[in-house]
Amino acid sequence: MVWAELLDKxxxxxxxxxxxxxxxxxxxLLMAAQxxxxxxxxxxxxxxxADQSGNSAQATQRNAFAEGVTDRVELHTGxxxxxxxxxxxxxxxxxSLAIHNISGRAGREKAVYQAVRVLRPSGRLLIADIRGxxxxxxxxxxxxxSDVTRRRLGxxxxxxxxxxxxxxxxxxxPTSTPQE
Ligand SMILES: C[S@@+](CC[C@H](N)C(=O)[O-])C[C@H]1O[C@@H](n2cnc3c(N)ncnc32)[C@H](O)[C@@H]1O
Numbered sequence: 001m002v003w004a005e006l007l008d009k010x011x012x013x014x015x016x017x018x019x020x021x022x023x024x025x026x027x028x029l030l031m032a033a034q035x036x037x038x039x040x041x042x043x044x045x046x047x048x049x050a051d052q053s054g055n056s057a058q059a060t061q062r063n064a065f066a067e068g069v070t071d072r073v074e075l076h077t078g079x080x081x082x083x084x085x086x087x088x089x090x091x092x093x094x095x096s097l098a099i100h101n102i103s104g105r106a107g108r109e110k111a112v113y114q115a116v117r118v119l120r121p122s123g124r125l126l127i128a129d130i131r132g133x134x135x136x137x138x139x140x141x142x143x144x145x146s147d148v149t150r151r152r153l154g155x156x157x158x159x160x161x162x163x164x165x166x167x168x169x170x171x172x173x174p175t176s177t178p179q180e
Contacts, residue, residue, distance in 0.1 A: 002153055003028045003096065006126060006168070007035055015039045016091035021080040021115060022098025024052040026060040026073075032094065033069035041069070042090070044076040044083065051101045081110035088120040097166070100131040112136050116143050121175040126168065128153060133167040145171040 014037035023043030
């Protein structure tokens with residue numbers, strides 16, 4: 001799985017706080033939790049069934065139990081365009097195939113802004129999505145994020161057909177960021 005490799009490359013210590021924006025049933029969230037010991041994998045979602053079938057906090061909780069990571073997973077019902085978390089409170093923020101589900105460019109920009117806001121200095125951001133990554137890339141560069149990269153994830157991550165190859169955006173929050 002592509003995300004397993006991406007998470008491994010982060011070389012986590014195990015005590016990190018990782019946030020998954022639009023975690024859904026937990027495909028990425030639970031993989032992150034498996035790489036933690038004292039850390040927490042925090043998922044936030046509105047559990048929209050239009051975006052993922054069988055979507056609910058209960059379903060994700062059940063999946064966490066099945067994976068044996070309940071103690072490291074925290075679920076929140078909330079909107080990623082208005083995150084209920086403090087500034088600089090996560091070591092890593094990830095989002096997989098979720099930001100494109102926000103209707104309207106302004107909403108998607110808010111989600112990216114919020115991701116940067118809650119990330120601690122030196123924290124890392126990874127966004128995989130089928131649309132909008134070029135705009136997110138420009139926004140991240142404008143906010144002063146460093147090491148902003150955008151690349152195709154390749155055939156193993158295609159979703160919706162070959163016309164919708166998923167791109168991965170990565171960036172690091174510098175130690176002092178002029179946000180916006
Ligand atoms: C296609 S699913 C992807 C779920 C998961 N990340 C995965 O890779 O399996 C998109 C998810 O984004 C969530 N979502 C859409 N808009 C959202 C918003 N504004 N705030 C939080 N979650 C949202 C949906 O409820 C859904 O769970």
